[in-house]
Amino acid sequence: MADAAHAADPQTDAPQRRAEAVLARMTLEEKAGQLHTVDASGPDPAGRLGPEIASGRIGAVINQVDPQTLRGLQRIAVEESRLGVPLLVSRDVIHGFNTIFPLPIGQACSWNPDLVRDCARAAAGEAAASGVRWTFAPMVDIARDARWGRIAESLGEDPLLASVLGAAMVEGFQGDDLAAPGTLAACVKHFAGYGASEGGRDYDATNIPDNELRNTYLPPFKAALNAGAASIMTSFGDIDGVPATGNGYLLGDILRGEWDFDGVVISDWDSIGQLITHGLSEDMAAAAREAAEAGVDMDMMSSAFIEHLPEMVRAGAVDESRLDAMALRVLTLKAALGLFDDPYGKTHEGAAPTREAARDLARRAARESLVLLKNDAGALPLDFGAIDRLALVGPMADQPYEQMGTWVFDGDETRSVTPLKALQDALGEDRVAFAPALETTRSRDRSGFKAAVEAAGMSDAVLVCLGEEAILSGEAHCRADITLPGAQLELLDALRETGKPVVAIIMAGRPLTLAPVLERVDALIYAWHAGNMAGPALVDVVSGAFNPAAKLPVSFPRSVGQIPIHYNRKNTGRPPVAEQIMHIDDIEVGASQTSFGMSAFHLDDGYTPQFPFGFGLSYTRFDYSDLTLSADEMNRGDTLTASVTVTNAGDREGTEIVQLYIRDPAASLTRPVRELKGFQHIMLKAGERRTVRFDLTERDLAFSGRDRRVRAEAGAFDVWAGGDSTAALHARFVLRD
Ligand code: NOJ
DSSP states (O other), X not given: OOOOTTOOOTTTOOHHHXXXXXXXXXXXXXXXXXXXXXXXXXXXXXXXXXXXXXXXXXOEEESOOOHHHHHHHHHXXXXXXXXXOOOEXXXXXXXXXXXXXXXXXXXXXXXXXXXXXXXXXXXXXXXXXXXXXXXXXXXXXXXXXXXXXXXXXXXXXXXXXXXXXXXXXXXXXXXXXXXXXXXXXXXXXXXXXXXXXXXXXXXXXXXXXXXXXXXXXXXXXXXXXXXXXXXXXXXXXXXXXXXXXXXXXXXXXXXXXXXXXXXXXXXXXXXXXXXXXXXXXXXXXXXXXXXXXXXXXXXXXXXXXXXXXXXXXXXXXXXXXXXXHHHHHHHHHHHHTTTTTOTTOGGGTTOSOOHHHXXXXXXXXXXXXXXXXXXXXXXXXXXXXXXXXXXXXXXXXXXXXXXXXXXXXXXXXXXXXXXXXXXXXXXXXXXXXXXXXXXXXXXXXXXXXXXXXXXXXXXXXXXXXXXXXXXXXXXXXXXXXXXXXXXXXXXXXXXXXXXXXXXXXXXXXXXXXXXXXXXXXXEEEEOOOOOTTHHHHHHHHHHTSSOOOOOOSSOBOSSGGGOSOOTTOOOOSSOOOGGGOOOGXXXXXXXXXXXXXXXXXXXXXXXXXXXXXXXXXXXXXXXXEEEXXXXXEEETTOEEEEEEEEEEOSSSOEEEEEEEEEEOSSOSSOOOSOEEEEEEXXXXXXXXXXXXXXXXXHHHHOEEOTTSOEEOOSEEEEEEEESSTTOOEEEEEEEEO
């Protein structure tokens, strides 16, 4: 039976003091038990894990969300373990819990931290009401490779955008007080460089030079920690020869040292055990020691800590003070979450948003995630009043589960409204001619094409929902070929032949190579997996009830061979020049060897992406003019203001995401050709114009230099403003020492 050692006054006792009081009474085994996270899924977890929980050998569980089962496990921890320390209940709550919002990459298309914060808040409320108190999100890995399945879970390729949105997610999950109703502790992941795995293959090795690590991959982690993230997860990757889970430079020098992070560091699933497989540690005991010494506090699933740390402390191979510090951090998190006072989560019982509120938010989020990539001759929006009938075709048109996307364990597909249902609601059933044509996105059986062509023939226009099912992206689901799978392209050919306008809606977890699709359609909306309310949101956009504003958080390659391709690349010594690009077909047969005029491009695909970072169309058009700077020179400590005039030159109201980029053209380390430094949403009525201002300070110009110090270097800076990363309006100023 538990004693009351930690029954202190919650009002006066700071979490760490509370944790210290518990730690002081613990045996070595109990301390190591706090570091042990186990899988509580499957039948009868109480029977299976009960004895270990009762003996204080388990500190946290993952993958169990049934409230009654969780109460049972918690009761064992609280009532049957010697010190009654409650369990920490974790779950991957990635883009919703029961209500599913767009994939993180889709949410990132909104460039809207308030919206992203609201989605995380709603997800936290639903999850906490079930008994979950710790989520393994946000994932802020910079992702530049569309083959990598986890690009779906990322916030894209840009350090600033991922920083702003990752921080917003943390704020949404955690609120101001980890013990308040409906909160989860966030866990920013995967520290670090996971997104750079070779060949876009999950779990593969990464080679990231320090400059790249510090200036590209680390900033979003720092931003999430600055936003208060309570914990951080190590990456599976081998980074420059030292797997992240055993990497003292990353976890010790940078995270604990330079950044002074005192929250919980957890390994990824069995990534301590995998230190052996990587070839770093010779056995489990060595893996436990190396992970602990590098800076890992908690072990997800390998059992290395619980099996080896107590013995190693007794043998003098690991300092007890290290074990104490690890356990203290876990206990402090538990105390901060209010678990000692309310282990059964009564505080959170009514914390979930109402279904209606969650549904409305899901629709709003989905609308803001839909990127209009092509719209020839105003093919969209469709005038629903003037249309007799619409054909709705394609394997993704009526898939309540698939539209939710990857990383959905607890999502309720009965909350999904598919494009079919939403269109029928909007137009009436008899004005929608539906034919899925293909059973799944991977089907090659064309027997359904005939019905689809007939549906198109009897309609004014065709909406075709194509893409990838949810399982084709996400963890461990990488692709070498990122074209539309199955016979989807052939379906487009068949529809094209009907002569009807064709609008493609692509629902996928990654950027696909779209050239052949774009040739065959009049308009294209990139919908990602937009969650439960994908259908109504798409109808809002297709009908013009909502004017799309979303912008890409990642460059879309023309072909797999272009990967990695990202806007913030280096200039190189031979940057490509549009006029000098030649195509493979332009080269004479037998031409002699030459490198004259050659630069960094592919003979068969040039150097530009299919769609650049920051790109997205609207039903109106925005013109940019008059980029001016408040001064030509800036002293350290000054604020320089860049102003640009944006005009809505079209005939309807719309929102534009105005973007500001800079370049440091001569620095002690070469800097990217462009870096996003600011963005703002503005809503303009038709014909309206407004001046948008961005303040730049020394901090915006700074980078981690050769000496690893973050500072701005004096000299010239280029500035561009516009609606995507190819923005043409340019100005220049000088930073003076
Ligand atoms: C492995 C994944 O890499 C990580 O992101 C996730 O949080 C854990 N599994 C737990 O499910």
